[in-house]
Amino acid sequence: MSQLHVTTKINGDETEFLCEAEDTLLDVLRDRLGLTGTKEGCGTGDCGACSVAVDGRLVCSCLMLGAEAEGRDIATIEGMATGDQLHPLQQKFIEMAALQCGICTPGILVAAQSLLERNPDPSEEEVRYWLAGNLCRCTGYDKIIRAVMETAADMRRAS
């Protein structure tokens, strides 16, 4: 069967790829484009490890076909840092040890960034609800929530 030719934008770069109709965006990112920062946890939209932003909207890349990316603007964890300069969320996660095994971390960072873009001053409850679809089996969440809250406070002071 002939493959589909898709033209899209990933982390600001025009990108073309070939994929099968049944390939998910997650399959494409990891296996065809080598962008392995986005992780597969459950593959059913429950865990959030595969979170990416599509046209600025947070989604699970395991629940979207690669073919659907045609003409869209995709943001993955690889686009979060600026060169060697980590995003404040990434820096804070390291400082506060808001990760252990790290599998959930790219998805949580992408999701948290999406929250702070919309709401620079979220309450703890808002952070917890926003991240309810990002499962972490190591940390117990507390450090993650606190790291997001502190980053938000830092970013508000800096702006």
Next chain:
Amino acid sequence: MRYEAPRRLEDAVSLLAGQDGAHVLAGGTDLLVKLRSEMIEPEMIVDIKRIEGMREIAAEDGGWRIGAAVSGAEMGEHAGLVADWPGVVEAAGLIGSTQIQGRATLAGNLCNASPAADSVPAMVAAGARVRIAGPNGMRDMDVIDVPQGPGKTALERGEFIAFVWLPARGEHSSDAYLRFIPRTEMDIAVVGCGISLSLDDGDRVTAARVSLGAVGPKVMLVEEAAEAITRRVLDEAALSDLAAACSAAATPIDDKRGTIDFRKHVAGVLARRAAVIAAKRAKGETA
């Protein structure tokens, strides 16, 4: 498997009608799960998101026409829709996580035909209709007539829901949806209840629609419950009658998530609470 993303409704219809095992893709939050788990093995997927109007919320006949590919997140950001139908928007907003909200749609929730679908009781209470595109053109159907049982809909070959339509919202009117889940987020309704009502100047209910989800093979409109509060102020006696009517109407099963007795009781409790919220909203109070 083929993937097609037509730009016109008619093209989507002819693709769907012309191929056995063709499935519609809107948000994909159910379809992709079924595809990956091999519950379905489609010959073709027809992505309807590139068809004009599918991603739009537009004013129509005093109400709102919601394209079949509009996500829950987009509904929640639409001030006019939230003002008119807060119950429908909050019901759709309960489906899954933030990530799921970025894609999941009303039309998809309806076509998945789960008895526990959160947005469906809210749409039924709202008197929502769907516009179905098919080989014989467009036809309209009440939302309540779409589900025929778990996983089954009234749609025929080649047909798909193109739009959901919510009617004009009158003065002193509002709606609410509540569900019970054992957790605080990310779970499937054990019971769901939608209520839409209108009040007169004396806070008496002039019209009401009450619906229940997850307590039968498909969503139900409980006319006795609406009758129990119509022409009455929502005092303790009226709310008790409403709760009793909902508990009596519920026909749930026993399963690991709740017993029959528990679900019948909760149906009444949710109806009572949802009615209070809808009435507050109808009076212009925050709830």
